[in-house]
Amino acid sequence: MKNRTETALERKLAAFVALSADELGVLHKLHGNRRTFRAGTDLVYQGQRDQTVFILAKGWVSSYKLLATGTRQIVDFQIPGDFLGLRSILLHASDHGIEPITDVEVSEISAKELLDIFSENPRLASAVLWAASRDEAMVVEHLIDIGRxxxxxxxxxxxxxxxxxxxxxxxxxxxxxxxxxxxxxxxxxxxxxxxxxxxxxxxxxxxxxxxxxxxxxxxxxxxxxxxxxxxxxxxxxxxxxxxx
Amino acid sequence: MKNRTETALERKLAAFVALSADELGVLHKLHGNRRTFRAGTDLVYQGQRDQTVFILAKGWVSSYKLLATGTRQIVDFQIPGDFLGLRSILLHASDHGIEPITDVEVSEISAKELLDIFSENPRLASAVLWAASRDEAMVVEHLIDIGRxxxxxxxxxxxxxxxxxxxxxxxxxxxxxxxxxxxxxxxxxxxxxxxxxxxxxxxxxxxxxxxxxxxxxxxxxxxxxxxxxxxxxxxxxxxxxxxx
DNA sequence: CGCCTAGTTGAGGTAAGTCAATTCACGTGG
DNA sequence: CCACGTGAATTGACTTACCTCAACTAGGCG
Incomplete structure (x- = not known):
């Protein structure tokens, strides 16, 4: 029985892995704990060491990297349903900054929490990682844009x-x-x-x-x-x- | 009892997920079935529809995309231990070509086979997908190179x-x-x-x-x-x- | 009303592209 | 051993796409 609208995240993940009711429940819990950020105040700054992941619920953000020369390169824009900062879990510190372009609403999840959930729900982990892989296709397309x-x-x-x-x-x-x-x-x-x-x-x-x-x-x-x-x-x- | 050298792939994945003996066995089996390609003959051509994944055992390859104007953009170079064409599983057809720069030795795995193995070995799937995520960091760095x-x-x-x-x-x-x-x-x-x-x-x-x-x-x-x-x-x- | 940010336009400079020769490294066959 | 062919590297002359600096305009908003 469906008593609420499907979130952007659910719709996105469902495209990769057919999720069970249990898995959807976990997802829903993950997606609680909402916070808001104002346009212009970074969610994550480049070099930040505490590892946090966000799921974007509302608004637009950009992931960018600052260079020594002071210029910046925006790697990608994210829209609702997208994970933010997933890759930073692999690194000691975030290698890029995340800036809201509009006021945004996000769910915040600690790296530890996410990894625990991934351990217990490997299919969910797959869904998320496949989605991340598709996001990479967009970065590749930007690379081609800029290169050629x-x-x-x-x-x-x-x-x-x-x-x-x-x-x-x-x-x-x-x-x-x-x-x-x-x-x-x-x-x-x-x-x-x-x-x-x-x-x-x-x-x-x-x-x-x-x-x-x-x-x-x-x-x-x-x-x-x-x-x-x-x-x-x-x-x-x-x-x-x-x-x- | 270790009676052979660790492959580049094992070393790479071990950095993400501590793999069990069973999982290593599966990996080893995946990595059998070797084929060789000569420098210059594409492993995958852009637009190819049958979905195959390769693990690079020896040599260098490049992943590239051709544009309508005839120019091309190399997205990344791969070296032994890297997966080739993983993302093409998500798409109807490969969005890029894969060309060996040297003569290469690879293991070929069909998309179906790989997905079956991932279903049965979710931890292995995670390891591979995390590794893919790290590879994305390199694409991002290229993007910044070219952009700024x-x-x-x-x-x-x-x-x-x-x-x-x-x-x-x-x-x-x-x-x-x-x-x-x-x-x-x-x-x-x-x-x-x-x-x-x-x-x-x-x-x-x-x-x-x-x-x-x-x-x-x-x-x-x-x-x-x-x-x-x-x-x-x-x-x-x-x-x-x-x-x- | 003045301020602030984003957008617009012009003039002139420069990094990188294109076209065209030339050289080099190497096989290969006579 | 030499003539030849081929693909890569090198260099020069000229063109161009995009950048920088600088000035000006248009909208919001206290």
């Missing part, structure tokens, strides 16, 4: 990817979606200067492909934009649960 | 990372190691043209920091090179097994 696509192509590609991800969790459509990112977020994610991002966005708008303005993205000509960006959503797609 | 480091810095950074990885598996030292990569491999990995890679290597050599020549890398001044590249091996490091 022009500024225009990679900007378009990132926007299309965000659109596809948001559509999957029911927060947007092919034609438009809300997007709290500033131009400097795009710049740090794309390895460009924000000034150049501005020019690129103008170009895309003037060419009638897409409009990024006032925290809203409008795709004016999806087909042309997707062709221009060489975008193929296959890497976001997944099969039915791989473990029954 | 200059050509010289990122070249130096990649070389230092390769040196550190090889040292971990006992195939090199801080001062020098064998490296079968051509300049065009570096170029495709770093998002540069091979002509520019050539100039950058010359610069690094003339500055007395490192020499890349005749399939051999010599680090002439480790401290200065590491400072120049902003290199910190922490992301390659790991704790004692996280699961007992």
């Amino acid at each position: 696509r022009s500024a225009g192509e990679r900007t378009a590609h990132l926007i299309l990817e965000l659109g596809a991800r948001l559509t999957l969790v029911g927060k947007g459509s092919r034609a438009e979606f809300d997007c709290p990112l500033k131009q400097h977020h795009l710049a740090d994610a794309l390895g460009l200067s924000s000034i150049h991002v501005n020019r690129v966005l103008r170009r895309l708008r003037e060419d009638g492909m897409m409009t990024f303005r006032n925290n809203r993205v409008t795709i004016d000509d999806y087909e042309r934009l997707a062709a221009f960006a060489d975008f193929d959503a296959a890497y976001l797609d997944h099969e039915r649960p791989i473990l029954r | 480091r200059s050509a010289g810095e990122r070249t130096a950074h990649l070389i230092l990372e390769l040196g550190a990885r090889l040292t971990l598996v006992g195939k090199g030292s801080r001062a020098e190691f064998d490296c079968p990569l051509k300049q065009h491999h570096l170029a495709d990995a770093l998002g540069l043209s091979s002509i520019h890679v050539n100039r950058v290597l010359r610069r690094l050599r003339e500055d007395g920091m490192m020499t890349f020549r005749n399939n051999r890398v010599t680090i002439d001044d480790y401290e200065r090179l590491a400072a120049f590249a902003d290199f910190d091996a922490a992301y390659l490091d790991h704790e004692r097994p996280i699961l007992r």
Whole structure:
């Protein structure tokens, strides 16, 4: 008997492993203990030593890394249902910072707690780790963006990817979606200067492909934009649960 | 009673999960069934639909993605003990190609076989998936290289990372190691043209920091090179097994 | 009303790309 | 032993995509 809406996390994990009622119960308990953070105050700072994992319930965050030169690179954006800082469990200290872009709501879990739960619920562990593996596919796609696509192509590609991800969790459509990112977020994610991002966005708008303005993205000509960006959503797609 | 040398894979997984004799036995069986591939003949081509996973026993391979424009981006290099194509299990078709750089020896495992073994040996599954997660840290570091480091810095950074990885598996030292990569491999990995890679290597050599020549890398001044590249091996490091 | 942040536009500089020769290292067959 | 072929590395000349610096505009908001 289903008496509440499925969380983004449940929907996400169910795509990888068919979870039992028990496992769902564990998940639900994990996902209690909510905290909120204001936009701009880091959940985790680079170099932090106490190992904590978060599950994002509401809002957007970015994972970034600061370089010695003072520049920063955003590795990925996360949206509700995503795990934050999972990899830091492997390391002595977090190798990257996590900054909320909007006000966010998260569940906090200590590393020890998570590992205990993983020991007792290996199937759940698999589901989470497979999901993490799919997230890696997105990082790979960013790598390709930055390595081999022009500024225009990679900007378009990132926007299309965000659109596809948001559509999957029911927060947007092919034609438009809300997007709290500033131009400097795009710049740090794309390895460009924000000034150049501005020019690129103008170009895309003037060419009638897409409009990024006032925290809203409008795709004016999806087909042309997707062709221009060489975008193929296959890497976001997944099969039915791989473990029954 | 230990009557054979530990494989690179065993050493790698043991760093994440303390494996039982049974689990080691399963691993050993998985790692039978050897095949060889010649340098240049892809193990997996981009778009391939039958899902196979490989464990690399000997040699170097690169995972790359081809773009519509004909350029390619190498996502990562793999060395013995690494899994190849694990993520393709999640997708309908492989989203990247895998090309041997040297002649290689691998164990081939079908997706079905691997998933069955994972179901029966959840701890083993965890070990493998955690290892995959650590590999993601390297992709992240490449992303940062390409996004925010200059050509010289990122070249130096990649070389230092390769040196550190090889040292971990006992195939090199801080001062020098064998490296079968051509300049065009570096170029495709770093998002540069091979002509520019050539100039950058010359610069690094003339500055007395490192020499890349005749399939051999010599680090002439480790401290200065590491400072120049902003290199910190922490992301390659790991704790004692996280699961007992 | 003034302040603050984000966005916009222009001018000029530079890192890295492209095109085109040339050299080098190496096999291989005559 | 030499002529030849082939793929990699090297170097030069020129082009360009993107960066930096600097100024200005547009909106929110106390």
